[in-house]
Amino acid sequence: MAGSSSTFVAALTAAAVATVGFLAFQASATVPADLAEPRVSASSATTKAHGDTRDTTALPPGSGRGARVVYSVDDDRVWLVDADGTARRTFPVTPGSVDPLPGTYTVTSRSGAVTGTDGIPIEHVVRFTDVGGVSIGFSAAVDGAPPAADPARRTGGIRASRADGNAIWEFATIGERIVVVR
Structure with a gap:
């Protein structure tokens, strides 16, 4: 029963x-x-981890120079940055249960469409590291759903909206730098 x-x-x-x-x-x-x-203008957004009032759409300090994707683990936000240092786009993301460590990585593989580790069909997968056997990368759910919350499952997908997932896909080709900051 x-x-x-x-x-x-x-x-x-x-x-x-x-x-x-x-x-x-x-x-x-x-x-x-x-x-x-999405806009890269000033907003009333605040960081979730620190509770301060800095503008989370502004590039984080220490996030490098040149063309790159910047991912803030604490803010759950991504910036697509052109070679001249201008953020072309920024947007919030929903992380999986496993976070990458701060550092500089490169895009190592991409997949047009697969099933995510949470069982949801995803597209525009851009992978850049592995943490304890869990692949870490950006993606978008085909149906627009956020990651399935299952604390028992280790997932490394950093889920974006479909429009933002498409922007990452177009920007972050193999070898593109990914800078992870707190």
């Missing part, structure tokens, strides 16, 4: 997560274009 009860709860939880993901996708699909465009 306990087995069927836990199966029912698991099925109910999966259905709820799928419904929330679908509704989030629907909501994002109906946002007017002028509101959906």
Whole structure:
């Protein structure tokens, strides 16, 4: 009896997560274009880890020079930076359960479409390191869903929206620098 009860709860939880993901996708699909465009302008965003009031859209100090992708583990934010040091685009991301260590990496592999470690179909996968056997990289869920939250599963996918995932895919080709900061 306990087995069927836990199966029912698991099925109910999966259905709820799928419904929330679908509704989030629907909501994002109906946002007017002028509101959906990411901006690199000043905002009222704050860092989540430190609670300070610095502008999280500004490039983090110590994030290097030249063309690169900058990923802040503490802010859950990515910047695509041109060779002249100008951030062409910045956007929030949702990390998996395994974070990369701060440092400089390069894009080592890319996949157009695969199934993520959380079982969700993903696209535009850009991998740049491995932590304890877990591949770390950027991706976007085909259905727009955030990563499935399962504390027992080690996942390294850093999930972006489909539009932002496409921007990373176009920008971060094999060998492109990825700078990870706190």
